[in-house]
Amino acid sequence: MQVKDIIQALQLTPRAGANGLDREISGGYVSDLLSDVMGHAREGQVWITIQAHKNVMAIASLKELAAVVLVRDRLPDEDTAAAANDESIPVLSTPLDAFEASGRLRDLLREG
Amino acid sequence: MEFHYHIEGGDFSRAGSASSEVKKILKQLNVDPRVIKRVVVALYEAEVNVVAHAHEGNMTVTLDPGSIEAVVEDKGPGIADIDLAMQEGYSTASPRVREMGFGAGMGLPNIKKNCDRLDIKSVVNAGTTVKMTTFFTG
Structure with a gap:
């Protein structure tokens, strides 16, 4: 499953890094604490968070995450968007909250 | 092989850039992805600890056939009680830093889990030196 394949179910709007929409998804991780993600997220996961500042992209890049989903219609900061484009890691917004977005992602991954 | 990077205290827009450079080099050198x-x-x-707490710092990474050693040395407030700082959940980060999602007291525990040998030396009101060693085998 690729990032572009979850757009509809999670009601996502790509905000930056659209050149990475064909990245493969291995799972998901939900957290707003950066060191939690740094310590525990795994390569290829979709990171669901409310944090929209540039450091999110530093972590997404170092951990080689598939994408960042910003909940409750958060928009990436300008420098976040620029970093997403540089790294080809998509940042997408959803009107859903973290619980609902995670549930839908889990359902998709279970269905395969 | 030795690599040096400067880390500016307080500049969150650049946080992670030294680590990112090191990662690129290790990949080019075909170091085991798990390492x-x-x-x-x-x-x-x-690196983030320097940005969040110190005035400035330097990262020196030494690559040997059997190990990677990284020394991060900063000028800053130092750590009064290292044992306490090592405890998960303990943090002295400012409210601004916490709002960004840092300062959860997970940094030093993360470091400990992800290197094979860790040595921290600190002098209050002078600075901190963190030495991390990771071996390629075992």
């Missing part, structure tokens, strides 16, 4: 993953976590946390 790279661990080293990157430890380096990033050490």
Whole structure:
């Protein structure tokens, strides 16, 4: 499953890094604490968070995450968007909250 | 092989850039991806600690056939009680830093988990030196 394949179910709007929409998804991780993600997220996961500042992209890049989903219609900061484009890691917004977005992602991954 | 990076205190827009450079080099040198993953976590946390707490710092990474050693040395407030700082959940980060999602008291524990040998030396009101070693085998 690729990032572009979850757009509809999670009601996502790509905000930056659209050149990475064909990245493969291995799972998901939900957290707003950066060191939690740094310590525990795994390569290829979709990171669901409310944090929209540039450091999110530093972590997404170092951990080689598939994408960042910003909940409750958060928009990436300008420098976040620029970093997403540089790294080809998509940042997408959803009107859903973290619980609902995670549930839908889990359902998709279970269905395969 | 030795690499040096400067880390500016307080500049969150650049946090992670030194770790990112090291990661690129390790990948180019075909270091075991599992080792790279661990080293990157430890380096990033050490780098962010300098940005969040210190005035400035330097990262020196030494690559040997059997290990990677990284020394992050800063000028800053130092750590009064290292044992306390090592405890998960303990943090002295400012409210601004916490709002960004840092300062959860997970940085040093993350470092400990992701290197094989950790040595922290600190002098209050002078600075802190964090030495992290990761071996390629075992």
